[in-house]
Amino acid sequence: MKQQEYATGAARTAGGTSDGRTGGAGRSTTDAVVVVREPARGPGAGPVPGGAAGADAPQDADAAAVPPGELSPEGLLPGELSPDPGLLRLARWFAEAAPGTADDLCAAAFGLYPARHFGAAAEPSGGTSGGASGDEVSWWHGPTAHTPAPPRAREPRTAPGLRRARRDAAALPVVLSGVKQGKPGRHRRPERSRGAVPLVPQDRSAATTAAERRIAARLLLAHPLVTASGPHADGFPLIRRHRDWLAERFDTLLGYPLVVGPWHARLHKAGPGPGAVRRLEHPATGAPFTPGGYTRLALALALLVDAPEQLPLGRLLAAMDNADPGPATGTGDLSDPSDLAMALAVLADWQVLADVPADLTDASAVLTVDRELARAVPAGPPALADDAADLIRHAAEAEPGTAVRRRLAETPAVLTADLPEDQRAWLRDHRYSGPAALAEFLGLEAEQRAEGVALLDPAEELTDLALSGAGTAAQAALLLVERLVEEVRPLPGETTGADVPVPDALIDGVLGDIADEYGLPSGWRRDYLADRTALRRDALDLLHRMGLITTRPSGWLLRAPAARYAPAPDLLPAPGTGRHSRRDPDLTIPAPATPHAGLPA
Structure with missing residues (x-):
């Protein structure tokens, strides 16, 4: 259908x-x-x-x-x-x-x-390793977006949503009221009457038109129901102005019908399956x-x-x-x-x-x-x-190209191992052109890796979840995934695929180390520090929703894109040393040759 x-x-x-x-x-x-x-x-x-x-x-x-x-x-x-x-x-x-x-x-x-995407791009962006091109490098061993600074307690960010045009200089001429943007200042020229000089030029440049269309497309993908009087009303005139172009592009690229009326715009998304x-x-x-x-x-x-x-x-x-x-x-x-x-x-x-x-x-x-x-x-x-x-299945039906583009537009990363054979073949044949068309349409950046493709949104506007995020669970999740990658990341040349098993005991041990190290100094919530089970549940839930960890009947699996949040790989890692970490049973630690000062031999 x-x-x-x-x-x-x-x-x-x-x-x-x-x-x-x-x-x-x-x-x-x-x-x-x-x-x-x-x-x-x-x-x-x-x-x-x-x-x-x-x-x-x-x-x-x-x-x-x-x-x-x-x-x-x-x-x-x-x-x-x-x-x-x-x-x-x-x-x-x-x-x-x-x-x-x-x-x-x-x-x-x-x-x-809403759509969901990773934020920060890996450094260097689309980088290479050993002369290999970006799509030949594994997420496990490629460039990372790791931030070494420890998380600090901070105020929660505002509700996810587009910050209109302030990130795009080309869209600055778009003024929806009779008042100029910005606060009055000593160097600002006096306000002119609305009838003297039009605030929006009649001969709109191609750059301004492209910026407006991109802003409108991102708004609809993040908020499929936009009203003229709702929280995203500032973007509604852009949607109406470019409704024909937007309807054609959404239908061609994603198979989403767009309905724009006098008071609301509705993007009819397909079910994700x-x-x-x-x-x-x-x-x-x-x-x-x-x-x-x-x-x-x-x-x-x-x-x-x-x-x-x-x-x-x-x-x-x-x-x-x-x-x-x-x-x-x-x-x-x-x-x-x-x-x-x-x-x-x-x-x-x-x-x-x-x-x-x-x-x-x-x-x-x-x-x-x-x-x-x-x-x-x-x-x-x-x-x-x-x-x-049957409804869930029918809603997600689409020809291979449309199905893959929907995954790219809506999810943090598309791993080829998750695709059926016809979609995998389409992505293999359109590995660059497919993501590039969506990246241009939505203002995203493509990250090609051996395991798949991710479309990144460095502005963190076109996503309902973000790493790093505010709050105790988000900070714990980021630290948890970073350390899990360091513990179980496969060595180069190992055939592991996109997922690596993670023992429950390792999750508990690492999370215990993190809570002891960062909990009180970073002002984490006391209820989470008192109830480690709740902290574990919510941190894993966030990582699961971001596609960085998944579950199977055999237990938790760490996914390859998780490595983009960890430090650069160390090919000879030392065993865990935290008091909650498990040590290698086959590793013999020799006694020190000289006793520490103040301790008996």
Whole structure:
């Protein structure tokens, strides 16, 4: 199945542009992707399988015309919210899924995950070893991006996002308001009126156009849903200005449909496939979603796509309770406050909901619903899949070139050992031209190594995770991967492939040394220092999500790109000397010839 057909729902969809800030999708042209509800079935009929909400569904005014006690044409009581059957089906799949599968299902169904890339380039950039070209050098023994300075306690960085044009001088003429950029100063010329001299030149240079397009493309890849009033509103005019060019490039290179309307832009990403380590998190706390949280999210969306603009919270919660897929699916109690709070927080972050109260027990609180954005969230209708696994698989289907380019654009590194044979052959035939096209499109740098390719973002803007990062877990993870590489890195000439086994005892020992050495001096969190198990879990989780370590039934494996964060290789390393480290059992350490001063012989 082609990704274009999946994202638009093939023949099950109809498009339309918004006629206002809320609602209105599917009413004249083809700028929005909305699945049309199937014809109404009689009272008492079961749910219609598949589909997402359409604009032709009856609203509250129609429901109010039904005499009290009688069912509406769709089998609903007067005033009852009309749930979308396709999203209800998705909620059932979430409720039945294991935690990892639920993450993959969310990425496939919504496609709202950000890109993820390594930051600092290796020194020298694209370097060589012994006269070999960059793509002949292994990550294990090639140039590194290691920073020898120990981590220091510092304030957490702001939420990941593009820093607009301040890193690109060519984009400086882009001013979105009538005020010049920068603070007033003694040497700054007086402000001119808006009508005197246009702030944005009419004859835009090719360099400025290219810079604007790159900024817009990076913004969409980092944030697939951009609104005119959201946190990335400054970039929305650039997306609208270059929407035709962006739509063509995204479709050609990645097979991603781009929909740009008057109030929002939506890049419909494909699902990354099973085991992609992409999860939804609470926008404020970073807490990961559980299957229960995903279930509440899908249930809420199923009801909001046709909800009135002003919706009492109590009415939404009652409708979610009535739409419960059933106890046989293991959904549990829909009144779980943590899962419900997670779902509503994400919907507010996506701007589907506004005026969400802090106290979710206040049933009289009134929510503001943006139906247009609610309909833009699903990337593809579940009706085209048989079950959750089928949806995850279909969402990731693509021809070999598109599949490899998606991996390059979305993931930190692409290792040839991870690719199926057809994709491996494509990357071998397009080893330079394939990454170069994406690097030019997104402003990235290609790092070619014997094990694969990585597209780097030195600005650390086009990524949701970063090494090195702020916080105790991130600092511990960076030190941990550095020392693990030094312990288990293969010698040149050894045939090990892209992964090397790492014993659990070694992880525990190295992490213990790191915590003792850096914990208190660097101001690490006391709860982590008291609970080394939690520190181990979160540090390994970060390394796993960055693709530097992976797990198999046999245990943890260190991946070749991890070596880019370690010092240059020492071909004759000394055994570990930390008090938590294991010593080589075959190594005999001779006694000192002369006793240390002050110690008995």
